Amino acid sequence: MSLSVVAPDARALRTEELGRELDRLRAEIVADRGPGDARYIHHVIAVQRGCEAVGRCALAVSVFPPAWVAGTALLALAKTLENMELGHNILHGQWDWLGDPAIHSTTWEWDFVTPADAWKRTHNHLHHTYTNVVGRDRDLGYTIVRMAADQPWRPVHLLQPLYTALLAPVFEWGIAVYDLEADAVPSGRKSLRSLLGDATALLRKAARQSAKDYVLFPFLAGPSALPCLLGNLTANGVRNVWAHTVIFCGHFPADVRTFTYTEEQIEGESRGEWYLRQIQGSANIEGGPLLHVLTGNLSHQIEHHLFPDLPSNRYAQLAPRVREICARYGLPYVTGPLWRQYASMWGRVLRHALP
Helix, strand or coil: CCHHHCCHHHHHHHHHHHHHHHHHHHHHHHHHCCHHHHHHHHHHHHHHHHHHHHHHHHHHCCCCHHHHHHHHHHHHHHHHHHHHHHHHHHHCCCCHHHCCHHHCCCCCCCCCCCCHHHHHHHHHHHHHHCCCECCCCCCCCCCCCCCCCCCCCCHHHHHHHHHHHHHHHHHHHHHHHHCCCHHHCCCCCCCHHHHHHHHHHHHHHHHHHHHHHHHHHHHHCHHHHHHHHHHHHHHHHHHHHHHHHHHHHHHCCCCCCCECCCHHHHHCCCHHHHHHHHHHCCCEEECCHHHHHHCCCHHHHHHHHHCCCCCHHHHHHHHHHHHHHHHHCCCCCCEEEHHHHHHHHHHHHHHCCCC
16 A cells, blocks of 8 residues: 555554665665675776776877867766766765775865865755755755746746756856855855855865866877867866756656655654655666766666665665565656656756746
8 A cells, every 4th residue: 555545644654664674775785885895986986097097198199080089088988987976976975984085075076166075065965855845955956947836936937948958068067156055145044254265165176177177188288289178178068968967867857756844844854754755856767787887876866865875886786676665655766768857857947937
């Protein structure tokens, strides 16, 4: 019997039963983590660094068109792996249990404009705690895109299909500005002093990133400086479009729920209720192993939101078991191929552009 059709008291008991079952699933994976997982993450790091090294060498002679194509493709692949499977997951603390300071959430600084500390605050804390709660989860449209009827409509939303599309190739810059949380200053949730401190940290990080990709490596390329610069620009753009696609498909397909919880409901939410909200507020992307790695296993967004600190390589193992649990409890498990989730996400952007 599904959770939605049982009496309130029985539903509460079933929700707590769901929570205990998912807790046991998490404990099982934690107890089973070991050398195989360590080999996986070290292998991904080796592949990523190899792709970046070869890609940058090719771009150093990219005055020859085949070298430009190969170098740009390899650098885009390296940046995608670094951003999705390494940076995102390491900053979640998924590999802290290894005790390796080089792969630790407190030491990793990623190849992305926004500083790691700022991203951990807005993503790990705000987004993962208040997933899809209107007014609390700022990732629900990133403060500029209206994704639910419960969000107030403003005339600027008529343009959201346009600026959503324009955001994709510069996604890392959009996230960097978003992570400043300037909109939190008027409400008093963030002080002006803190905003200025974060803006300074962002300017330092942006200067380092820009100097590396658009000054240092083009300078080292000598006669290939201009094609090298264009190659770096293209690689960053490809990575940004891909990250935008994966992340928007993780929470914005049509069947994903949003919530209008009161402060008391959020504060009093049990473990089972929190799991229930994560399941209903996330969506998966179906595909093969390569797709999963390139998405940083965020193609298993439901499993990631249930267990954000478990190693990403375990999500594929968890997915069929979580899906079976959802079926047994009568819960939706929103999943589909990339094209369908992407089209559904755009349908939602277009629909909520109107009042």
